[in-house]
Amino acid sequence: MTTPRPPEIPYSVTPRPDTGFTNAQLGMGLFLVADLMLFGGLLSSYVLLRVNAGVWPPDQHHPVAALGALKTGLLFLIVAATNAARHGKSSPPRPLFFWLTALAALAFLATTGAEYAKALSQGMAPGVNTYIGMFYALTAVHALHVLAGLVATLSIPILAVPLGKTDPLRLASRRSVTAMYWYFLTAVWFVIFAVLYLA
Amino acid sequence: MTSHSPSLPSKAERNPAAFSFRAALVSTDHKVIGILYGVTALTFLLTGFLIMMLMRWQLAYPGRALPGASALFGSNSARMPGGVMVPEFYYQLGAMHGTIMVFLAIVPLLVGAFGTYLVPLQLGAPNTAFPRLTRLGYWSYLAGGVVWLSSFALPGGAAQSGWTSYPPLSIIAGHGQTFWLIGMILIIVSSIAGAINMIVTIIQLRVIGLTYMRLPFFVWSQLVTAFLLLLAFPPLGAAGILQLMDRVVDTSFFLPSGLVVSGAALTANVGGQTIPRGGGSALLWQHLFWFLAHPEVYVLVLPAMGMVAEILANNARKPLWGYKSMVYGTIFLGVMSMLVWAHHMFLTGMGTVITAFFQATTMIVSIPSIIVLTALLASLWGGAIRFNTPMLFALAFLPMFGIGGLTGLPLGLAVTDIHLHDTYYVIDHFHYIVVCGTLSAIFGGIYYWFPKVTGRAMNERLGRIHFWSSLVLLNCIFMPMFIQGMAGVSRRLYDGGLSYAHAQPVLKLNVFITHAAFALALAQIPFIVNLLWSLRRGPRVEANPWQATTLEWAAASPPLAQGNFETPPVAHRGPCEYSVPGKDKDYTPQWEQ
Numbered sequence: 001m002t003t004p005r006p007p008e009i010p011y012s013v014t015p016r017p018d019t020g021f022t023n024a025q026l027g028m029g030l031f032l033v034a035d036l037m038l039f040g041g042l043l044s045s046y047v048l049l050r051v052n053a054g055v056w057p058p059d060q061h062h063p064v065a066a067l068g069a070l071k072t073g074l075l076f077l078i079v080a081a082t083n084a085a086r087h088g089k090s091s092p093p094r095p096l097f098f099w100l101t102a103l104a105a106l107a108f109l110a111t112t113g114a115e116y117a118k119a120l121s122q123g124m125a126p127g128v129n130t131y132i133g134m135f136y137a138l139t140a141v142h143a144l145h146v147l148a149g150l151v152a153t154l155s156i157p158i159l160a161v162p163l164g165k166t167d168p169l170r171l172a173s174r175r176s177v178t179a180m181y182w183y184f185l186t187a188v189w190f191v192i193f194a195v196l197y198l199a
Numbered sequence: 200m201t202s203h204s205p206s207l208p209s210k211a212e213r214n215p216a217a218f219s220f221r222a223a224l225v226s227t228d229h230k231v232i233g234i235l236y237g238v239t240a241l242t243f244l245l246t247g248f249l250i251m252m253l254m255r256w257q258l259a260y261p262g263r264a265l266p267g268a269s270a271l272f273g274s275n276s277a278r279m280p281g282g283v284m285v286p287e288f289y290y291q292l293g294a295m296h297g298t299i300m301v302f303l304a305i306v307p308l309l310v311g312a313f314g315t316y317l318v319p320l321q322l323g324a325p326n327t328a329f330p331r332l333t334r335l336g337y338w339s340y341l342a343g344g345v346v347w348l349s350s351f352a353l354p355g356g357a358a359q360s361g362w363t364s365y366p367p368l369s370i371i372a373g374h375g376q377t378f379w380l381i382g383m384i385l386i387i388v389s390s391i392a393g394a395i396n397m398i399v400t401i402i403q404l405r406v407i408g409l410t411y412m413r414l415p416f417f418v419w420s421q422l423v424t425a426f427l428l429l430l431a432f433p434p435l436g437a438a439g440i441l442q443l444m445d446r447v448v449d450t451s452f453f454l455p456s457g458l459v460v461s462g463a464a465l466t467a468n469v470g471g472q473t474i475p476r477g478g479g480s481a482l483l484w485q486h487l488f489w490f491l492a493h494p495e496v497y498v499l500v501l502p503a504m505g506m507v508a509e510i511l512a513n514n515a516r517k518p519l520w521g522y523k524s525m526v527y528g529t530i531f532l533g534v535m536s537m538l539v540w541a542h543h544m545f546l547t548g549m550g551t552v553i554t555a556f557f558q559a560t561t562m563i564v565s566i567p568s569i570i571v572l573t574a575l576l577a578s579l580w581g582g583a584i585r586f587n588t589p590m591l592f593a594l595a596f597l598p599m600f601g602i603g604g605l606t607g608l609p610l611g612l613a614v615t616d617i618h619l620h621d622t623y624y625v626i627d628h629f630h631y632i633v634v635c636g637t638l639s640a641i642f643g644g645i646y647y648w649f650p651k652v653t654g655r656a657m658n659e660r661l662g663r664i665h666f667w668s669s670l671v672l673l674n675c676i677f678m679p680m681f682i683q684g685m686a687g688v689s690r691r692l693y694d695g696g697l698s699y700a701h702a703q704p705v706l707k708l709n710v711f712i713t714h715a716a717f718a719l720a721l722a723q724i725p726f727i728v729n730l731l732w733s734l735r736r737g738p739r740v741e742a743n744p745w746q747a748t749t750l751e752w753a754a755a756s757p758p759l760a761q762g763n764f765e766t767p768p769v770a771h772r773g774p775c776e777y778s779v780p781g782k783d784k785d786y787t788p789q790w791e792q
Contacts, residue, residue, distance in 0.1 A: 006227065007325035007762035011403050023328040023403050030395045034433050041437030041487055045452065048483050058478060123470035126448045130478045133450035137441060 013169040028177040032184045035145075039188050042138055046195060049130045057199065058129040067115045068197030074111065075186040077104040082153075082179045095157040101182070105150040112143045131199075138192050145185050152178050227330035230758060232337050233316025234652065239337075240307035243344060247299040250292050252716060257284045258695035259713035278356065289693035290359040291375065295347065297362030298379065301495065302386050303344045305633060308641050309502035310390075310428070311340065314397060314421045317648065320751035321415050323406030323770065323790075325762040328399040336393040343385030350378035361691075363488055366453035366481050370445045371460055380443045387436045390428045397425035406750070408770035412526070413789070415749045415774040416519060419526050420505025423533040424498050430537065431494035438487035451479040482547060489540035497536040499633050500600070501529065503640035504571055507593045510647050511575055512775040513747045514590035515582030516785050519775050521574040528567035528574075535564040545613045546620050554613045561611035568604055572597065583778075583785075588662030592643030595670050596636050603631030606681070621691065624684025627677050635673050642669075642726070649730075650744050654756040655737030661729040668722035675715035679708040746786045749774050753790040 015022050021029075050056050078101050085097035116136075126136040160174050223231050256265050264282030272279045278288040315336075319327055327333045350357040355373025358364065369376050401422050405414070414422075441452040449467035456477030458465045465476040512519050519525060541549060541557040575597060584590065606628045609615040619625060642665070649657050686705045688696040695709045696702030743752040751758075753768045768790040776787040 006330070009326060009328060009330070009404070010324075011328075016403050019402060021403070023399050026402060027329060027332075027395050027399045030398055030429060031391070034391050034395070034429050037430055037433035038436050041434035041490075042440070045437065045441060045483055045487065048480060048486075049452065049478070052480055053478065120470075123472075125469045126444060126450045127467045127469040127474070127476070130450065130452055133444060133452060136448075136450075137444060137452075141440065 013167070013173050022173055024173050024177050025180070028180050032180065035184065036188075038141070039138075039191075042134070042141065043191065043195070046134045046138070049134065053130070057131045061124045061128050061132050062199075063119070063132075063135050063197050064115065065197045067111060068193050071108055071111055072189065072193055074104050074108045075182075075189050078108070078149075078182050079186050082175075082182050085175060086179075095161050098153055098157045098161075102150055102153045105146050105153065108146050109143060109150070112139060112146075115139075135196050138196060142185065142189060142192055149178070149181055149185060152181065225334075227326070227334050228760065229315050229319050229327045229330070229333055230652075230760075230763075232333050233312050233314075235337055236307050236311030236315060236340070237313075239341060239344070240304050240312055243299055243303040244305075244308070246348070247296050247304055248720065250296045250299070252720060253284070254289060254292050254296065255713040255716045257289055257693065259710045261694035261697050284693070286693040287359060288356065290361075291351070291357040293691075294358045294361050294364075294379075295351070298347060298358070299344075300633075301362060301499065302383075303340075303347070305499055305637060305641075306390075306495075307340060309637070310393060310397070310421070310424060310498070311337065313417075313506065313641075313644055313648070314424075314502060315393070316652065317751055318397060318418055318421050319400060319404065320651075320754055320758060320763055321418050321749050322401065322404050322409060323750045323753070323764065323768045324400060324404035325764070325767070327396050328403055329396050332392050332396045336389045336396065339385050339389035339392065343382040343389065346378055346382035346385065350375045350382075353378065363492070364442065364484075365488075366442065366445070366484050367455075367458055367460075367465075369442065369484075370453060371465070377443070377446055380439050380446070383439050384436065384443075387432045387439070390432050394425040394428040394432075397421055398429065401425075406767050406770055409750075409789075410770075412523065413770055413773050415505075416508040416522065416525060417502070417505035417749075419529055420501045420508075423529050424501045427494040427498050427501075427533055427536060431491040431498075434487050435491035438484055438491075441487075442484065445479075449476070451476040453481050453484045454479045455481055482544070482549075485544050485547065486541070489543045490537075493540040493543065494533075494536045496629070496632075497532060500637055501532070503596065503637040504529075504575075504600075506640045506644040506647075507596045508575060508578075509747075509749065510589045510593040510643050511578055512777060513647075513745050514585045514587060514593070515579050516585070516777045517578055517582040517775075518773075518777055519574065520577040520580070521570075522773070522775070525571050525574045528570035532564065532567040532571075535560060535567070539564050542611055542616070545616045558611060558613055562608075565604065565608065565611070572601060572604070587646075588657070588659055588666055589643045589647035591663070591666045592639045592646065595639045595666070596643070599631060599635035599639060599673075600637075603628060603633075603636050606631065618687070619684060621689050622684040622686075623680045623688050623690050626690050627680035627684055630677055630680075635677060639670075642666075645730075647745070648751075649733065649737075650740040651751055651754075651756050651758070653734055653737070654739060655733055656740050656744065657733040657737060658729050661725045665722065665726040665729065668725075669719065672715050672719040672722055676712050676719065679705075679712055683708055743788070746784075748776055748786050748788045750789055753788065 009023065010016075011023050013022060015025075019026070081097045081100040081104060085094050085101070124132055126133045156171070156174055156178065160171050163170065223235060226232060253265070262283055265279065265284070266282075268279045268282035274281070278285060315327070315333060319325070347357070353374050355375055357375040358369070358372065358379035360369035360372055360376060364376065364379060401414070401418060441450070444450045445452055445454065449469065451467070454465065454476050456475070458477060466473050467476045508519055508525070538560045539557060541553060542561045545554060606624070610619060610625060610628060646657055646662055649655070683696075683702075683705045686701060688699070688702045688705060692699075696706060740756055742754065742756050744756070745752070750768050750770065754763050755765075759765065770789045771792060772787065772789055774789060778785045779787050
């Protein structure tokens with residue numbers, strides 16, 4: 001038995017004239033609002049713990065600022081590569097820049113892993129104090145987001161670019177929502193970097 | 200947009216009796232997933248109800264063996280040794296009753312079942328904007344529910360820190376709490392996926408002519424609800440992650456310094472060293488939790504108001520009175536609901552300035568609720584009311600929600616709240632809203648939309664038996680609780696107040712309440728029989744049996760398996776044009792020229 005073809009969903013790839021958005025753009029926008037509330041919840045917890053504490057940082061433990069700066073640089077690279085991957089309606093997509101984005105994201109995750117390993121070996125476990133606890137909470141949640149971005153980015157050259165040969169609009173839509181996501185993660189990282197590494 | 204020649208679905212696909220379980224597992228169709236949500240959530244509703252009956256037995260007859268308990272739990276079970284409930288088990292049941300009812304039963308019924316099924320139809324859309332996200336939402340919800348229920352089988356049992364999971368108790372409690380947090384994170388994923396999908400569907404997939412002020416009020420209520428879920432759940436996600444870390448990797452985000460449990464200071468083993476835990480704030484959890492959970496209260500009632508509005512306008516044969524005021528009131532309600540959370544925390548001694556602020560916002564948030572309730576009441580004036588089962592349930596919603604809402608006012612004022620907060624009064628206040636109010640609306644909605652979903656009508660006589668018995672019994676259960684609450688009986692006692700002198704005069708009410716609750720269970724039998732019998736044997740109905748005006752009634756009953764409509768409808772007018780002067784019939788559907 002052949003199942004009937006699912007109905008075409010309107011405005012999947014072309015913007016709805018009166019709203020100016022495609023479904024995916026609006027959906028990603030809403031997701032980022034929700035995500036902002038997630039990071040907002042974590043960051044306000046950090047603020048509340050910090051103003052309640054007598055001394056801050058509570059003891060000598062501190063994340064390594066140089067590693068934080070390296071991660072900031074990698075996110076800049078991700079944003080630059082994502083922007084370079086933009087293509088016009090007539091020009092073909094450029095898979096190279098998606099691979100570059102993915103590579104930078106992978107380097108970001110590897111740095112985070114190395115950072116955690118080093119910290120744990122020096123006795124900087126999450127339970128040492130609430131500052132270090134928040135360091136792990138915020139950076140781990142952010143790193144999980146980078147991992148999700150890595151998967152989404154890889155799906156473009158692996159799955160979507162072959163698809164793009166027949167449907168450039170859908171490919172452009174994927175690229176633009178992935179780019180929105182990376183911009184957001186980079187912006188959130190600035191705050192995390194400032195409050196955790198430069199504290 | 201390219202158009203494919205639509206392959207017409209076979210008869211089997213249009214007939215829900217041929218509802219294939221295997222096809223449902225992979226389906227991305229909003230109707231199939233809406234039905235899955237409905238069936239699953241009704242099952243959880245029954246589970247939560249059975250849990251409550253176990254608790255009610257304990258409250259009415261503390262220390263007496265529950266008949267049949269040894270068959271259910273085994274004669275030397277740790278939870279019910281000799282059929283008598285141990286306090287720990289009572290608290291597990293209490294925590295899981297609340298958790299199951301809020302997150303697995305009522306919200307999934309309102310948003311998952313009715314929202315997912317009806318909103319695309321009322322918009323004239325072929326499906327939701329992101330069909331695979333709809334599927335992800337359902338399966339994530341089911342996984343969360345399975346994690347929660349399975350936690351009863353753990354050696355220490357399920358979570359027992361209440362549905363609010365207040366630390367420090369929730370952090371030093373057994374593994375059930377870890378399962379609670381993991382289940383909660385799955386529910387959060389499900390809710391956020393559903394909320395994004397709902398908002399994008401409403402904004403993007405409205406058919407031609409369906410402007411915002413032509414949306415059925417139900418769609419508006421779902422839109423505001425989705426925004427509440429979208430904005431309120433992530434902070435609980437943040438709190439859940441932090442509590443999980445407190446439990447698993449020994450951080451102390453929610454543990455204040457100097458905490459002594461069972462005579463010993465709390466310590467953590469960090470890098471081979473034993474250090475005292477602390478430096479955190481238990482209040483932080485309460486702020487993050489109630490930042491979700493107060494908007495969640497409105498999630499529990501807004502879609503119910505939307506359903507009541509649809510049923511009421513249809514059966515009063517009148518337009519909604521003050522439709523625009525209701526819409527603006529609902530939006531205002533949504534915004535204000537984000538600013539009232541700390542009225543749950545008057546007992547924590549936050550300080551008078553904060554208390555005064557939240558007291559003021561709480562009084563303000565009652566205004567839009569009263570606008571909507573007044574508009575619904577005024578819509579009845581001068582109508583030619585049809586008193587069918589859905590209408591009876593919708594009408595019952597108004598006074599029940601009224602009682603629930605008005606009894607909330609003393610809880611919004613700190614002076615009275617301090618006395619009432621930990622008593623049965625609070626339990627009663629929100630059960631009047633969620634059970635007597637929202638659940639009435641849900642039952643009304645099931646009777647009202649059942650013909651659309653199945654193509655068959657439900658039995659009216661059984662419906663009336665179900666309605667009248669449930670309404671009377673609900674009030675038998677909850678009215679006496681106000682008396683107990685005002686007498687000062689604490690809501691957290693596993694023996695119902697047996698050991699307190701001030702509770703003695705109202706203790707005998709516990710027996711009455713418990714008998715009423717058991718009778719309420721029996722009163723649901725006509726409903727279950729009606730549901731199953733009508734599914735197979737109910738009289739067949741045409742597309743628009745209630746002579747309604749909104750777009751879901753333009754589709755066949757049941758709607759086409761693929762794409763809902765033969766041709767996408769066009770909206771020509773507002774959502775509830777009933778009894779328009781000069782027309783030859785008393786309803787003018789949105790889709791008619």
